[in-house]
Amino acid sequence: MSTLNHPVAALAAAQESQDVTDWAARIGWVVGLVLFIALLYWLMRQGWKWRGTLQGDLPELPQRPDDPGQPLLEAAGRYHGSTSAGQWLDRIVAHGLGTRSRAELALTERGLEIVRPGAEDFFVPAERLCGARLDTGIAGKVLTEGGLLIVTWEHGGRRLDSGFRFDRSAEQAAWAEKINAMSGDKGAAATQQHKEGA
Numbered sequence: 001m002s003t004l005n006h007p008v009a010a011l012a013a014a015q016e017s018q019d020v021t022d023w024a025a026r027i028g029w030v031v032g033l034v035l036f037i038a039l040l041y042w043l044m045r046q047g048w049k050w051r052g053t054l055q056g057d058l059p060e061l062p063q064r065p066d067d068p069g070q071p072l073l074e075a076a077g078r079y080h081g082s083t084s085a086g087q088w089l090d091r092i093v094a095h096g097l098g099t100r101s102r103a104e105l106a107l108t109e110r111g112l113e114i115v116r117p118g119a120e121d122f123f124v125p126a127e128r129l130c131g132a133r134l135d136t137g138i139a140g141k142v143l144t145e146g147g148l149l150i151v152t153w154e155h156g157g158r159r160l161d162s163g164f165r166f167d168r169s170a171e172q173a174a175w176a177e178k179i180n181a182m183s184g185d186k187g188a189a190a191t192q193q194h195k196e197g198a
Helices: 007-014 023-054 169-183 185-197
Strands: 073-084 101-108 111-115 122-125 129-135 148-155 158-166
Touching: 073 169, 101 169, 122 148, 129 169, 148 169, 158 169
Parallel strands: none
Antiparallel strands: 073 101, 073 158, 101 111, 111 122, 129 148, 148 158
8 A cells, every 4th residue: 555545644745834934035125125215215305405406596584683573463383384476386495494393473563573493583574575365275284274374475586475374273364464454455466366376
């Protein structure tokens, strides 16, 4: 009688050994994935620097005057970035305007002061304020209707939109109203231009 016909021998012959893990291939895939992610990150950084170079004609940000005046309104919240006015995806990165940060804002008769811990502070003189509105988003940040305060201002011959979200978002409407009152005809024109572009 053949041993292959024996049930125990047949069972042993049918069993196969477990596949051995190919650690070299696994490590190769992990290293390849890490290098791919690093390459993507590097390309994004280069794109950010390239955008900053293209915006090199933008002058230094205006700084707070020695006497900014008494605050008419004050608020704390987050600064979400700046874009070319009316083009909510055209992010401005020169001089740190693309850096998101906490922000403390003060509106005076002389202008708008933005204090940003960990990023460059700046001051928008009252004559450069072109209006404000409540909107849904700015580059990289989208919220519900009226979730962002967008302040339009002039700098270096360009109009910019800067987005803010206050800790107490109910206060944003009063800010938009006050900035538009200070901007006069420029505020009305900026609001109308945004409505036509929407």
